[in-house]
Amino acid sequence: MAVFFRRHALRGLMAFAFGCAALSAFAQTTLRVSAIPDEAPTELQRKFAPLGKYLEAELGMPVSFVAVSDYAGVVESLAAKRLDLVWLGGFTFVQAKQRTGGTAIPLVQRAEDEKFTSRFITADPAIKSLADLRGKRFAFGSPSSTSGHLMPRHFVMQAGLNPDKDFKTVAFSGAHDATVAFVQSGRADAGVLNASVWDKLVESGKVDPAKVRVFYVTPPYFDYNWTVRGDLDPALVKKLREAFLKLDPAKPAHKEILDLQRASKFIPTQASNYAGIEAAGKAAGLLD
Template sequence: MTFTPARRSALKQALLCCAALTTLASTLTCLPAAAADKVLRVSAIPDEAPTELQRKFAPLGEYLAAKTGMKVVFTPVSDYAAVVESLATGKLDLAWLGGFTYVQAKIRTHGTAIPIVQREEDARFTSKFITANPDIKTLADLKGKSFAFGAPSSTSGSLMPRFYLQQAGLNPENDFKNVAFSGAHDATAAFVASGKVEAGVLNTSVWDKLVEQKKVDTSKVHVFATTPPYFDYNWTVRGDLNPALIQKLKDAFLQLDPANPQQKDILALQRASRFIPTRAENYDGIEKAARSAGLLK
């Protein structure tokens, strides 16, 4: 086949273009890791509605971006297990976990997940048992009643309340009329307020927020019992994250100052007076409670 000068020129340009594309493709194969280093991927257990989680995180995300020089991307997930799995498989760098989900993450990552900070309030966290039934005044009055926990993997909405019910001699599946799982703390309050169940349990922080925002009618729904305190929420990083970045993140949380108006607003959205360091050993009691309840083997 004979090529005219014009066709030879076009063919030469096409070959050069292919070579360039091959070089570019080779270069792009190296980009994801480098690009990932510039993006901090964050999520949280879905213990409240996704829109509320996004609203709470937005100012904190901007603050962390300024402190780390990274783009911060928050991605809500559908369930607790998804956060644990995403952290374990390297799809997340930083996650807001409950005490029990941290224990699950520790086990799933063979001990490499690192809890870096918790709110000061999380060192003595509690759950509230609520009802709209005036006949329910004590835990013993729950016998024969319908009851709602939050999500099955929730520390404050399921595990620790269940543990304390068992300490009080109550087995929910045997002693209650029926047991429901609302999926989130605010949903539990709605279940109780609507009469879908006669009683339920949710974490104190969310209960206080609902009361402050007048999203629950306390003339109808009231607290009738509170659990003893336990360690709960924390911010956890994946273990193979750059140590320098881990330290930057830890320092950023610890430097949040309630005397700074802008940072005070960030802390308020997190329901935190301040952040303090935490460590894996703080959650040993939760792991024991989970094993006692048959939720871990």
């Protein structure tokens, strides 16, 4: 009799476990995607729309873009499992890795993100080098931005300047395009933003490089990636990685997606690529 009950209890536990797994799989009916708000919300939505449709076709499930108002909110939403896939900068990836106990998985990055740079800009003819920023009003992007704050701060400090002591004022514009607006309007004497957004603004005529010019380009570093939460279904993670890696610029529909993402192609990435950014964050006192 005892053996009979044990057998049935075991069968019950197995059925319960199978049922929980089925419910978990069933619950993943929509892929929830977001991105750090390093540009205006309307621009983020425009850039993601074709990619979202492509992922829906590749995954066979709905894909929803969830707008989040700030960088910290994206990290927290991933950690709280309210998001499944997020576009992060190198620094926000490091924060997400810490916040999730190391479980966040960086899937892919653009080929351009292997050697990413920031550009220091000004409309002041007297500013020609980082040394000339002493006593000036300066604009970073978001405090959590890799290319709009952390790495530029790192290189400024390597040049022997402390932004908090040596600049007249330090402002945070909140986004790369907003930093350009700060400099164009004279609200800041100089600022810094990532190379990709700068190039896009010049190409679209939203900034006149004859009036606002680049006076310093940083050394290269790893930056953006697409990251998933660590407990996402491994089969879904595999499909996602494959979908990004098979985007081919020779195919017109794929080229539209890649062009909007400012990517020549996507390549695999790994957490160790961002060790230098983590070290820079700790050196700047921005990470524990």
